[in-house]
Amino acid sequence: MRLDAPAEGEGALIERIARRVGQASLSDAFRLVLGIGDDTAALQIGEQTLLWTADMLLEGIHFRLDWIDPASLGWKSLAVNLSDIAAMGGTPVGALLSLALPAERTGAWLDAFVDGLAECARAYGVALLGGDTNRAEQVVIDVSVLGVVAGRPVPRSGAQAGDWLLATGALGGSRAGLYALLAGEASAIDLTPHFRPIPRLQVGALARELGATAMMDLSDGLAADLPKLLRASGVGAVVCAAQVPVHPAAAHWAQAHGLDPVAFAIAGGEDYELLIAAPPPVAQRLLERVPAETGVPLAHIGEVIAAQEVWLQRADGGRESFAIGGWDHFRA
Amino acid sequence: MRLDAPAEGEGALIERIARRVGQASLSDAFRLVLGIGDDTAALQIGEQTLLWTADMLLEGIHFRLDWIDPASLGWKSLAVNLSDIAAMGGTPVGALLSLALPAERTGAWLDAFVDGLAECARAYGVALLGGDTNRAEQVVIDVSVLGVVAGRPVPRSGAQAGDWLLATGALGGSRAGLYALLAGEASAIDLTPHFRPIPRLQVGALARELGATAMMDLSDGLAADLPKLLRASGVGAVVCAAQVPVHPAAAHWAQAHGLDPVAFAIAGGEDYELLIAAPPPVAQRLLERVPAETGVPLAHIGEVIAAQEVWLQRADGGRESFAIGGWDHFRA
Numbered sequence: 001m002r003l004d005a006p007a008e009g010e011g012a013l014i015e016r017i018a019r020r021v022g023q024a025s026l027s028d029a030f031r032l033v034l035g036i037g038d039d040t041a042a043l044q045i046g047e048q049t050l051l052w053t054a055d056m057l058l059e060g061i062h063f064r065l066d067w068i069d070p071a072s073l074g075w076k077s078l079a080v081n082l083s084d085i086a087a088m089g090g091t092p093v094g095a096l097l098s099l100a101l102p103a104e105r106t107g108a109w110l111d112a113f114v115d116g117l118a119e120c121a122r123a124y125g126v127a128l129l130g131g132d133t134n135r136a137e138q139v140v141i142d143v144s145v146l147g148v149v150a151g152r153p154v155p156r157s158g159a160q161a162g163d164w165l166l167a168t169g170a171l172g173g174s175r176a177g178l179y180a181l182l183a184g185e186a187s188a189i190d191l192t193p194h195f196r197p198i199p200r201l202q203v204g205a206l207a208r209e210l211g212a213t214a215m216m217d218l219s220d221g222l223a224a225d226l227p228k229l230l231r232a233s234g235v236g237a238v239v240c241a242a243q244v245p246v247h248p249a250a251a252h253w254a255q256a257h258g259l260d261p262v263a264f265a266i267a268g269g270e271d272y273e274l275l276i277a278a279p280p281p282v283a284q285r286l287l288e289r290v291p292a293e294t295g296v297p298l299a300h301i302g303e304v305i306a307a308q309e310v311w312l313q314r315a316d317g318g319r320e321s322f323a324i325g326g327w328d329h330f331r332a
Numbered sequence: 333m334r335l336d337a338p339a340e341g342e343g344a345l346i347e348r349i350a351r352r353v354g355q356a357s358l359s360d361a362f363r364l365v366l367g368i369g370d371d372t373a374a375l376q377i378g379e380q381t382l383l384w385t386a387d388m389l390l391e392g393i394h395f396r397l398d399w400i401d402p403a404s405l406g407w408k409s410l411a412v413n414l415s416d417i418a419a420m421g422g423t424p425v426g427a428l429l430s431l432a433l434p435a436e437r438t439g440a441w442l443d444a445f446v447d448g449l450a451e452c453a454r455a456y457g458v459a460l461l462g463g464d465t466n467r468a469e470q471v472v473i474d475v476s477v478l479g480v481v482a483g484r485p486v487p488r489s490g491a492q493a494g495d496w497l498l499a500t501g502a503l504g505g506s507r508a509g510l511y512a513l514l515a516g517e518a519s520a521i522d523l524t525p526h527f528r529p530i531p532r533l534q535v536g537a538l539a540r541e542l543g544a545t546a547m548m549d550l551s552d553g554l555a556a557d558l559p560k561l562l563r564a565s566g567v568g569a570v571v572c573a574a575q576v577p578v579h580p581a582a583a584h585w586a587q588a589h590g591l592d593p594v595a596f597a598i599a600g601g602e603d604y605e606l607l608i609a610a611p612p613p614v615a616q617r618l619l620e621r622v623p624a625e626t627g628v629p630l631a632h633i634g635e636v637i638a639a640q641e642v643w644l645q646r647a648d649g650g651r652e653s654f655a656i657g658g659w660d661h662f663r664a
Contacts, residue, residue, distance in 0.1 A: 013438055013465050017429075020446045021453070021460045030425055032459065041461035043426060045480075046378045054386075054476055056430040056464050093362055094375060097349075098388040098474045106345055114352045121353070127364065128353045129373035132388050132474075133345050142430045142464075142474035144386055148377075 034155055037232070039087040039216055042153045051153060053084040054144040065139065067181050070109045072195035073141070074116030080219065081145040082124055082199035083272040087217040089208025090149035091201065094129045095121065097143055100136035117143075124201060154207065159214035159233035161306040164283035166276040168200050168296050171222055172250025172261075175268030179253055188256075189249050197272035202294040207276050210285055214277040222266040222275065223322060227310055229275060236309040239266075239302035239322065266312075266322075277304055366487055369564070371419040371548055374485045383485060385416040386476040397471065399513050402441050404527035405473070406448025412551065413477040414456055414531035415604040419549040421540025422481035423533065426461045427453065429475055432468035449475075456533060486539065491546035491565035491609035493638040498608040498615055500532050500628050503554055504582025504593075507600030511585055520588075521581050529604035534626040539608050542617055546609040554598040554607065555654060559642055561607060568641040571598075571634035571654065598644075598654075609636055 018036040033042035033049055040053035057063060057077055068076075078095060085092045097117065101110065121128055126145070134140075177194030180186050200217075207215055214233055218225050222244070230237055246254075246265040254261040278286060283300065290298040302313075310322040350368040365374035365381055372385035389395060389409055400408075410427060417424045429449065433442065453460055458477070509526030512518050532549075539547055546565055550557050554576070562569055578586075578597040586593040610618060615632065622630040634645075642654040 013442070016442070017446050017463075017465075020443060021450045032461070036460070036462045038462070041426070041428065043461065045380055045382075048377055050377075050382075050478075052426070052428060052461065052476075052478065054428045054430045054462075054464055054474070056432060056466055056472065056474060058432055058466060058468050058472065061432070061466060061468055094373065094384070096373065096384060096386045096476060098386045098476075100388060100390055100393070100472070110345070110348070111352060114349050118353050128368070129364070129375065129384065130368045130370070130386075131349075132386055133349075134388055134390060134393060136390050136393055140388065140390065140432070140472050142386070142388060142476075144384075144428060144430075144474075144476040146382075146384065146478075 034153065038156050039084040040090070040147070042088065042149070049149050049151070049153060051085050051088050051090040051147040051149055052144070053081055054142060055080050055084070056140065056142040058140050059138040067186070068195055070112035071116030071119070074113040075120040075196050077141045077143045078117050078120040078126065078145070079197045079199050080272060081143050082120070082126070082201060083197065083217040083219070085145060085147040086199045086201045086204035087215050087274060088149055088153035089204045089212070089215065090147040090153060091205065092124055092126045092145050092147040094127045095143055095145045096129060097131035097141070099131065100134040100140040102137055102139070103135065105139060124199065149208070154212050154215040156214055156216050156229045156232040159229060159235050159277035159304050160279070161235055161304050162279065163213055163277040163304040164280055164300055165237060165239065165302040165304060166278065166283055166286060167218070167222070167245060167273055167299050167301050168203050168290070169271070169273040170245040170247035170297065171218070171271050171273060172265030172268035173247030174270040175221070175264065176247065176249040176253040189253060193247060193249065194270065197270065199272065200274045200296060203274055203290050203296050203298070206290060206293065207274070207278065207286060211282045212276050212278040212286070216275050218271040218273045218275055219269065221269045221271065224269070225275060226322070229277065230308070230310060234308065236305045236307045237302050238305060238311045238313050240313050242315045243299055243301045245297060245299040366485065370488050371416040372479070374420065374481070381481050381483070381485060383417050383420050383422040383479040383481055384476070385413055386474060387412050387416070388472065388474040390472050391470040400527055402444035403448030403451070406445040407452045407528050409473045409475045410449050410452040410458065410477070411529045411531050412604060413475050414452070414458065414533060415529065415549040415551070417477060417479040418531045418533045418536035419547050419606060420481055420485035421536045421544070421547065422479040422485060423537065424456055424458045424477050424479040426459045427475055427477045428461060429463035429473070431463065432466040432472040434469055434471070435467065437471060456531065481540070483540070486544050486547040488546055488548050488561045488564040491561060491567050491636050492611070493567055493636055494611065495545055495609040495636040496612055496615035496632055497569060497571065497634040497636060498610065498618060499550070499554070499577060499605055499631050499633050500535050500622070501603070501605040502577040502579035502629065503550070503603050503605060504597030504600035505579030506602040507553070507596065508579065508581040508585035521585060525579060525581065526602065529602065531604065532606045532628060535606055535622050535628050535630070538622060538625065539606070539610065539618060543614040544608050544610040544618070548607050550603040550605045550607055551601065553601040553603065556601070557607060558654070561609065562640070562642060565609070566640065568637045568639045569634050570637060570643045570645050572645050574647045575631055575633045577629065577631040
């Protein structure tokens with residue numbers, strides 16, 4: 001897969017908006033560190049660097065109310081934003097909740113939703129500070145999160161040829177849950193990865209501290225997200241198929257349906273794991289310290305190369321294009 | 333109208349969420365100045381006080397695409413948030429845009445929408461820093477804005493018995509536009525107040541600087557919003573009907589349809605004018621300086637009283653209850 005072509009789908013849409021808006025000009029009190037196109041915006045105010053992000057979840061597009069319980073939906077609505085803060089190496093501070101609800105969701109359903117969101121907020125030290133409520137025919141949730149980062153946040157654009165590529169946790173578990181729900185076989189699979197993603201805040205902070213060059217969270221699947229990091233950095237990569245950490249639920253689902261587990265795992269969206277690029281000495285330290293200090297597995301999945309291409313290296317020595325799919329709202 | 337009863341509709345929903353979430357606990361680097369229930373959240377970071385707000389606009393609920401052109405919708409999406417920053421006496425800094433769009437809105441329609449939003453951003457010195465795009469069957473827009481305020485923001489809760497009540501601009505113009513659109517008589521009315529509200533940032537900053545005790549923006553109409561400010565402050569008010577500034581479009585529409593212009597104007601939502609409470613000497617200075625320095629009309633519409641009641645004082649000396657209506661998403 002070549003990486004020097006223009007972005008398509010959602011990426012192209014964001015580029016279109018960014019071009020049209022032009023250069024951000026901030027008032028004197030602030031300095032823009034990162035604008036449109038990274039996991040979060042970053043702006044400096046006095047000694048602090050603020051991180052700021054928002055994610056919208058829509059009924060019928062991102063979730064179905066006959067599948068997900070309200071408490072899990074509340075957890076997930078906040079967790080996906082915290083994952084963006086983690087991807088910069090930051091610490092979340094507060095959240096705003098914009099909510100549109102049908103009238104029949106304003107009672108016990110809302111209470112359970114708020115309980116799930118508050119549980120996630122408490123778990124990661126985030127204060128819910130306000131928001132907006134509206135009536136609508138379908139549930140729409142937009143959570144905005146503000147965080148801070150000590151020093152410079154880790155952008156998507158810093159990867160260098162020779163860096164190692166690392167991934168936290170395991171991939172494809174959320175996709176396996178989604179596929180099981182779609183097939184009406186939900187009881188066959190653990191739905192926790194799909195319903196309650198874990199933001200990798202400790203790992204992100206450690207990666208920033210030790211000197212990771214680029215980082216992002218995997219929300220659209222490794223196959224869709226890795227090219228974004230590489231394109232932003234002007235580099236390419238080779239990923240080792242045998243090193244990709246496949247979630248047990250993904251392996252189970254793929255085997256039961258005659259699919260290749262690695263291909264299934266790297267196409268999987270909503271992993272909310274971190275993809276990290278780091279020079280080999282930094283990567284080696286992370287591979288030791290992350291599992292030991294945070295309990296989160298970390299895998300060395302490949303290398304950054306200078307050529308703007310991305311390949312999947314098979315165990316038999318063959319290479320195949322990485323353009324396996326991944327999730328794009330505007331091509332789905 | 334008595335004010336000591338529990339809030340209903342959207343107010344009750346917000347109180348329900350706030351109760352369930354409990355007290356916000358911020359990390360050590362921050363101090364919460366204002367949480368859920370004011371025009372914006374406010375948190376202190378170092379020497380700066382940040383203001384933070386979000387507003388969601390939904391197709392079919394807040395706007396119809398056969399009525400509003402995309403550039404005006406872009407303008408309005410940002411302006412309604414800037415109005416919240418104005419209501420605290422603050423200055424906006426940056427914005428995030430979360431957007432859900434049907435595929436047929438991703439071309440020229442999106443360009444015009446972004447142009448309108450960028451026009452508003454340039455007019456008020458705001459940088460668009462990022463956001464989120466999604467596919468959906470209907471357009472959903474959620475803009476989040478971050479601002480700063482020098483010193484303490486003006487809350488809703490500071491009004492004191494004896495304060496004067498002031499209102500910027502004129503009321504009911506947006507409602508007249510909405511009614512004309514609903515009646516298929518849009519050509520009869522100037523739709524600018526409905527499509528392109530003007531955030532009163534200069535007025536808000538001046539009111540804060542001179543010592544206003546309470547302030548909010550009128551998004552749901554004076555009849556719905558004044559009780560919110562009074563309830564937050566634990567006071568009541570008498571509003572003088574003859575002093576309410578009625579927008580010419582509202583007067584025109586009311587007269588043409590046999591309605592009372594003042595009743596029509598105070599029930600009108602989406603005015604995005606400021607409602608200000610201030611001790612008489614401060615109010616008098618504002619009544620002189622605001623029109624002279626900002627070009628925005630300012631009217632003295634009533635007084636704050638200790639009793640938790642709100643009355644409309646008629647020109648003939650009679651009083652009537654203020655419970656005229658106003659806009660509530662959950663009762664509409």
